[in-house]
Amino acid sequence: MNGKQLIARRVAREIQPGSLVNLGIGLPTMVAQYVPEEDNVFFQSENGIIGSGGLPDGMENTSLSDAGGGMIGALPGAAAFDSAFSFGLIRGGHLDMTVLGGLQVDSQGRLANWIIPGERVPGMGGAMDLVTSARKVIVAMIHTAKGTAKIVEKLNLPMTSDRRVDLIITELAVIRPSEQGLILEEVAPGVNAAQVQDQTEAKLIVSDSVTTMELKPT
C-alpha cells in the first residue's frame, strides 16, 4: 500500500451512506474504489452527472466523461444535467462532501490549489465553488512536496476560498483545522506526532486523544 492508497482508504471512512459526494481529479478519485456499493453513495461529476461509475470497461460513450475528460460509466439511477444546474447543486449546499487535492493549507485551514503565480496557471475550474459551498471539504494530499512542507503557517500561494476546510488527510496524519489552529487527531500506522510535526511548517495542536488511523478495507 502506497501513500496515496492509504489516504484514499482513510478518506473513504468519512463518506456517509446515501450521501452526495464530489471527488476531485487525481488522488481523490481513488477514494471511490473503497466505498462499498451497498452504501449507495452518489458521486457527482461537476461536468454534469450524479451517479457516475468507474471505468466503463468497454462500454465507453463519447458523451459521458468525468471532470478530467476521462470516459466513465453511469450507475442505474444516474441523472444528467447542464453546468448551471451542476453548480447550483454545489453552491446551493446540496453537496454533502467534496474531496480535493491541495498545494498548501495554512494554520487557519485555508486551501490553495489553483495557481502558482508566474509558474503554473491552470485555473480554478470548479474548485472555488466546491471549497466555498460543499457541506464538508476534505483536502486529500501527500503531506509534503519534494521535502517542502505543504501545511504552512501562512499561505504564500493565492487561496482557493476563505472558507476553512473541515479535514486534511495525508499519508502521515488526519488534521482538523479549527478556530484554535490545526488539531492533530490521527497518525498513520507507525508514525508518531513528533514525526508529523517535523514534516509540517504550521504548529500542530496535538489532540489529547490522538489515535492511529483506521482505514477502509480494500
Add this chain to the structure above:
Amino acid sequence: MNGKQLIARRVAREIQPGSLVNLGIGLPTMVAQYVPEEDNVFFQSENGIIGSGGLPDGMENTSLSDAGGGMIGALPGAAAFDSAFSFGLIRGGHLDMTVLGGLQVDSQGRLANWIIPGERVPGMGGAMDLVTSARKVIVAMIHTAKGTAKIVEKLNLPMTSDRRVDLIITELAVIRPSEQGLILEEVAPGVNAAQVQDQTEAKLIVSDSVTTMELKPT
C-alpha cells in the same frame, strides 16, 4: 364581427411568420385563430411551453394548460420547460412579441394592467416581465371602459412597466406611442380621427397618413 374580433384580426397582421409570440389571457388569445398555420408562428405560454395549440378537442391532458389554467393542445415540435426557463426567454429578449390587455395606457405609452388599488388586486403574474422585456409589446383592448377613457394623459393606476409599449390596437384605432406622444396611425372602418379623439383622454397626434385598418381575413 364584434369589436374584439376586429381587434384580434388587426393584431394578427402584426405577427411575423416564424416568430415567437406570447398572447395574454382573454382578448389577446383570440388572435391565434387569425394566424395561418403555414406562417409557423410559435406561441409561448409562460407557464412552460412553446408550440401551444388551440383547444385540444377531446384530447385534453391535465398536465397541459395555458397561463389561464385552461386545457390546450400542443403542435408538432412543441417544447416544454420550467418557469425559470420560460421567464429567461421573456426577460432575455428572446420573445418577438407579446400581446396584452390593458386597464390604461398614458400619453407616454405606459401601460397599467395589474392592479386597481383598494378595489381589485389580481397581481402582475407574468405581465411585468412581458412588458419590460418582449421585443415588441402590443396592447389590445376595447377603447373605453363603460364610457370612461382608458387612453389617458397620465396613468392614475400603478404602471406595469416604465417601458413604452409599441402599439395600441382598439376597435376604433391603431395608435403608436412615441417620444412625441400618441400617434394615431389607423382608424377602424367607418370611424374618423375626430371620433377616436372623442373617446380618448390623451391628446392624439394625427398622422399625416392616417389609413383605414386592414384586417386579417377570417
Add this chain to the structure above:
Amino acid sequence: MKKTTSVTHAVEAIPQEASIMIGGFMGVGTPEHLIDEMVRQHKGGLTVIANDTARPGVGIGKLIDARLVKHVTASHIGTNPETQRQMIAEELTVELVPQGTLVEQIRCGGFGLGGVLTPTAVGTLAAEGKRILEIEGKQFLLELPLKADFALIKAQQCDYFGNLQYRLTAQNFNPVMAMAAATVFVEAVELVPVGCIAPDDVHTPGTLVDYIVKTGVAA
C-alpha cells in the same frame, strides 16, 4: 434506498406555522393528495410560496378555503376571489411578485446565490422600498433569495432514489422548489424502479428529494 412514506405521515411531519413552497400553476402540477391531507390534518398558520392560489376548491385554493394560510407570496391571486376576500378582511397577507422574479428568487435560494438582479418592476409600485443597483448604466432591482422549510412538489414519474421527471406544463415551479426547501416531499403520478428513468430524462436528481409520498396506499 430513498424513504417512501404515506401521505398521512408526510403531513404529520409538517408543523403548524411552517413555511411551504408548493408547486403548480393554477393547480396544474400541484400535489393534490398532499394538499388534501394538509386540510384533513388542519395544518394552519402557513406561509405559502407559490405562483398563485388557483381557484376555490382547486390545489392551493383548498388551503385558502380552509383558512390555513397566514401569508402568501405569489405572482397572481386574481383567479381566487376567496384569497382576495381574506386579504381585504386582513385574515391573511399577500406579497405580490412578478412571476419571473419569483421563480428566480426561489432559484437563488436553492442555487446559493445572493439575489436576483432583474430589470422587471423597476420604477413601479412593486419596487418600492427595495434596493436598486445601477450596472453598466442600466437599473436593476435586487430581490432576495427565497427558501422554505418544506416543498410539496408534484412529478409525473419518480424512481425509488427520488429521481423525478415532470410532464409538460405541470413542471412549472416544481424543479426550482425542489432545490430551495429544507425538506422536499414529492407526490408522483407513477413510482418506477431505479434505472427506469434514463439519465437524460431526469429533471430533478433524487438526492434533492427527502420523502417520496405514496398516494392511495395505507401507511
Add this chain to the structure above:
Amino acid sequence: MKKTTSVTHAVEAIPQEASIMIGGFMGVGTPEHLIDEMVRQHKGGLTVIANDTARPGVGIGKLIDARLVKHVTASHIGTNPETQRQMIAEELTVELVPQGTLVEQIRCGGFGLGGVLTPTAVGTLAAEGKRILEIEGKQFLLELPLKADFALIKAQQCDYFGNLQYRLTAQNFNPVMAMAAATVFVEAVELVPVGCIAPDDVHTPGTLVDYIVKTGVAA
C-alpha cells in the same frame, strides 16, 4: 422551417475577430466539425468564451493550436499547455473565472439578468477590483453578464425547427450558450423530423437556434 446550412456557409458567416461561445467540457459536447472549419477558413483574432481549451488537437485546442484566439474567458486551461505557453508569451490573454460563476454569467446574459451574486471567490485573487455586495450580512461578488456574437453548440438530436436534445455530460455549457449569443449555430449528431423529439425531451427550444449545420453534406 428553420434554416439548415453547410458547415462551410456557417463559418463563412462568422467574421474575423468575432466573440464566440463554444460548448463543451474538455472537448465533450464541442461541435468538432464547426471547429475544424474555423481552422480551415482561418478565422482569427477570436474572443472565445468556454469552460476550458481542452487539449492540443482536441476541440477548442485546435483553435489554440492554429493561433486563432486572441482572448479566452474560461475556468480552466490547465489541460492545455499550448494555451499556457501562448499566454506566457503574451500571444493571447486569459481571464480565469470559477466554473459556477462563468456558467451563471452566461446564463445572466441569456436570461436578461443584471449579473450574478455569488459567494464563490470572495476574498480571493479572482475577486480583486470587483464589486462586492453585502446582503443580509453576507458578502457576495457581483459578476457581470456575458454575451457573444455567436454560439457554436453541439446537440445529440435536432429537429428541423432547431429543437435540441443533448446527451449525458455533453450537455454542459451548451444550453446556456444557446440563450446568450446573438446568432446560434448548432451541430447535431442526428437531424430528425419535427415532432420526433417529445416536448418534455427538448432541452433547447428551436426558436433559440438560428442555423442548423449539416455535417458531412455538401452545401
